[in-house]
Amino acid sequence: MIDFECTPQVDLEFMNREHRKAFEDTNALKRLLDSALALRLESDMESEAAGDLGDEFGNEVEHKVEIKTSLPGSEEIEQLMQTLLLDTVRHFELEEQCMEGHSFPARAEHRLEHRRVLQWMEEEHSRWSRDCSIETINHLSLYAADKFPQWLLNHIVTMDTVMASYVHRHGGNSL
Numbered sequence: 033m034i035d036f037e038c039t040p041q042v043d044l045e046f047m048n049r050e051h052r053k054a055f056e057d058t059n060a061l062k063r064l065l066d067s068a069l070a071l072r073l074e075s076d077m078e079s080e081a082a083g084d085l086g087d088e089f090g091n092e093v094e095h096k097v098e099i100k101t102s103l104p105g106s107e108e109i110e111q112l113m114q115t116l117l118l119d120t121v122r123h124f125e126l127e128e129q130c131m132e133g134h135s136f137p138a139r140a141e142h143r144l145e146h147r148r149v150l151q152w153m154e155e156e157h158s159r160w161s162r163d164c165s166i167e168t169i170n171h172l173s174l175y176a177a178d179k180f181p182q183w184l185l186n187h188i189v190t191m192d193t194v195m196a197s198y199v200h201r202h203g204g205n206s207l
């Protein structure tokens with residue numbers, strides 16, 4: 033996980049606010065995924081123990097179906113992924129409007145990178161809609177705690193820093 037306070041700031045305050053929100057969203061998502069994983073492992077262990085008993089009483093299948101359809105915290109995770117997606121759409125829109133308004137020369141490349149990352153985020157989101165398996169929880173955990181924050185940090189210190197500095201020098205205010 034990356035703490036916004038430990039990341040470099042750019043010259044436009046609205047961008048720093050969006051970046052703070054993005055790190056907060058992904059850190060909250062990682063925490064929810066961690067507790068979902070712990071609960072999932074716990075309920076799977078209980079399921080196995082009950083399965084052993086189930087063999088004796090012939091109700092093993094019924095019990096396993098019940099466990100698989102009820103993952104604790106799955107709705108909260110879905111909501112937070114939706115929040116992250118909407119916040120990211122807004123974050124990119126604001127930057128793109130700003131680049132356009134100040135005719136930033138590299139705006140086409142910057143916009144393309146935003147499109148690519150939004151598509152990646154939508155793919156991760158749809159993975160959660162398909163299943164809530166331990167494998168998916170681990171995959172999304174890596175995305176929320178490492179892959180997306182690392183991309184964002186790299187984007188901030190490269191494209192965003194250059195763009196904010198250009199806009200700031202060309203009369204853009206820092207609001």
Ligand SMILES: [Fe+2]
Nearest residue numbers: 047051127192
């Ligand atoms: Fe940004």
Ligand SMILES: [Fe+2]
Nearest residue numbers: 127187191192
């Ligand atoms: Fe950007």
